[in-house]
Amino acid sequence: MPPRTLETLTLASVSDIVIARQRARHWAIEMKFSLVEQTKIVTAASELARNTVEHGGGGTMVISTDGNRIRQALKLTFEDKGLGIADVEQAMRDGFTTSGGMGLGLGGSKRLMNQFEIDSRLGQGTRVTVTRWK
Amino acid sequence: MGVFLIVTIQVDMHDQLAMKLQDDLTSAIAKSESRGVLIDISSLEIVDSFIGRMLANIAAMSRVLDAHTVLVGMQPAVAITLVELGMSLPGVRTALNVESGMALLHSLSDHPKESEEDASSDT
Numbered sequence: 218m219p220p221r222t223l224e225t226l227t228l229a230s231v232s233d234i235v236i237a238r239q240r241a242r243h244w245a246i247e248m249k250f251s252l253v254e255q256t257k258i259v260t261a262a263s264e265l266a267r268n269t270v271e272h273g274g275g276g277t278m279v280i281s282t283d284g285n286r287i288r289q290a291l292k293l294t295f296e297d298k299g300l301g302i303a304d305v306e307q308a309m310r311d312g313f314t315t316s317g318g319m320g321l322g323l324g325g326s327k328r329l330m331n332q333f334e335i336d337s338r339l340g341q342g343t344r345v346t347v348t349r350w351k
Numbered sequence: 352m353g354v355f356l357i358v359t360i361q362v363d364m365h366d367q368l369a370m371k372l373q374d375d376l377t378s379a380i381a382k383s384e385s386r387g388v389l390i391d392i393s394s395l396e397i398v399d400s401f402i403g404r405m406l407a408n409i410a411a412m413s414r415v416l417d418a419h420t421v422l423v424g425m426q427p428a429v430a431i432t433l434v435e436l437g438m439s440l441p442g443v444r445t446a447l448n449v450e451s452g453m454a455l456l457h458s459l460s461d462h463p464k465e466s467e468e469d470a471s472s473d474t
């Protein structure tokens with residue numbers, strides 16, 4: 218099975234974060250992830266969608282699927298054209314925040330998912346892709 | 352022993368609604384001079400860093416107002432995820448259900464302040 222886009226969402230305001238959680242849940246159920254796995258996926262989606270809205274000035278979330286007949290993956294890609302992250306390594310560290318948050322969104326999402334990729338360019342934007350395999 | 356406030360969170364709240372709940376609850380604790388707040392989160396399907404921070408803030412503010420906060424009914428999948436996320440919910444006491452949460456609130460507010468701090472290590 219080739220990678221397939223399931224849905225694309227616009228993330229502009231805090232109410233879009235709620236929708237991002239609902240759609241991530243929908244597809245996680247559709248792909249028959251366990252309840253604990255669903256919860257991890259939805260929590261990561263919530264963290265990364267909030268970062269896109271709060272830090273990235275808004276953007277998109279693409280839900281897609283990848284894999285083969287034996288193993289399938291649910292992939293979430295968050296993209297914005299915001300200010301970008303000056304020091305990604307620092308931003309990934311638990312407790313690092315520029316906004317009075319917990320500083321757990323990036324590090325936490327990485328732990329909750331099986332794969333985590335981040336590409337951020339100062340002045341150009343940020344893209345984070347997380348994948349959970351079944 | 353004064354009144355206890357019971358709050359049930361029943362919807363997937365967006366961030367501003369969560370902030371409003373935090374503010375409203377803090378005012379309600381001050382106004383009612385209640386000694387304890389029980390927050391039932393059994394309908395919550397996730398707790399992310401934002402909701403976690405809100406719950407920790409409510410607990411911290413209620414302490415300043417001389418009240419205790421007990422969180423009840425956290426779903427197992429939520430608890431597992433919260434640990435992996437890295438949220439430790441400092442200062443937030445938890446109980447399995449409303450009944451045991453109420454019992455905990457009663458015992459906490461029966462004790463004088465000094466002994467409470469000692470008692471917290473075994474909860």
Ligand SMILES: Nc1ncnc2c1ncn2[C@@H]1O[C@H](COP(=O)(O)OP(=O)(O)OP(=O)(O)O)[C@@H](O)[C@H]1O
Nearest residue numbers: 268272273308314315318319320321322323343400
């Ligand atoms: N999409 C983004 N665009 C620009 N900066 C970002 C983006 N995502 C994260 N960051 C930066 O990385 C930091 C860490 O992000 P992280 O999600 O871990 O914590 P936080 O958002 O500050 O707090 P929280 O625990 O509430 O998520 C942010 O404070 C911000 O400076």
Ligand SMILES: [Mg+2]
Nearest residue numbers: 264268322323
């Ligand atoms: Mg964040």
